[in-house]
Amino acid sequence: MHVIELGRDVMELNRNLAEQNKKILDGHGVFAVDILGAIGSGKTSLIEILAGKLSEFRVAAIAGDVVSDLDSGRLNAAGIPSVGVNTGRECHLDAHLVKRAFDKLSLDEIDILFIENVGNLICPVDFELGSHKRITVVSVSEGDDTVEKHPMIFVTSDAAVINKIDIADAVDASPQKMRDDALKLNSRLSVFLTSIKTGEGLDDVVNWIRDAKENQVE
């Protein structure tokens, strides 16, 4: 019987790949933003809207889905060059899948790349992809205790979008509570209350992305 010392971190492989991805992105001058969030919270809609408002930039997207190509199809139809990535049985994108998607994009022709993860507030947290910023999207229709229930994703995000505030009353949810919960978890978080239906709050998200991109270049 003998002891074999390993000290090996199994998460490191993904983390190293993510770092390589970031170098590739930086090398091509691409600013990448993760869009994480709950199922149906408005991730794809947000990318569509943001791309329209960030018209001074060339925007592209990678859309992760468990089995379909629906989201990338939708984004392509909206004029946003997009690659769909099927995660199969996995509940999250990983750095390797994203790297493969890079090969299908012309990175030199992209300024901002949105990476839509699989709708899930838990699993994507542990897998960095190599992007520069992480935005998490939840909506009031998941219930206003969603933020409280999923602390980690807010701790590791740079911004949170609380979406569908137009229907907050109808679903008896308080967007303010969701904002407070998010800030309690992570005081550095930028929190936006938005409605993609009415347009409320979206310009603030756009300005935040513009600022973040500018700081990136420095």
Add this chain to the structure above:
Amino acid sequence: MHEFSVAGDIVENIIVEAQKHHAEKVTGVFLEIGQLMMVEIDQLRFALECLSKDTLLENANIHMETTPIVIKCINGHEEEVSWDPYKKPLELTCPVCKNTVKIIKGRECIIRKIVAE
């Protein structure tokens, strides 16, 4: 739920290492799981047990320890903080000088050592 994919990586790494040492059986596994990892310890254990069936890892004693989060502020203060997501929110400010901090540890899943025969 990605306990199974994490467990798969753990089992694979251990088998490769054990074979390198010409071990016939692995009887003990020592894991350290960072408190910020989104895996449930019980489910991870279950996944490890399922995936080690019919391998040299079968019936190994699996020891799991959760390891603390380490944060570092812009003034260089490095502090260990403990977090229970279900009870107490994570303070992301430096306990010494109240400045903003970066998380430098807590998101790892380390195979510390294995016991082989």
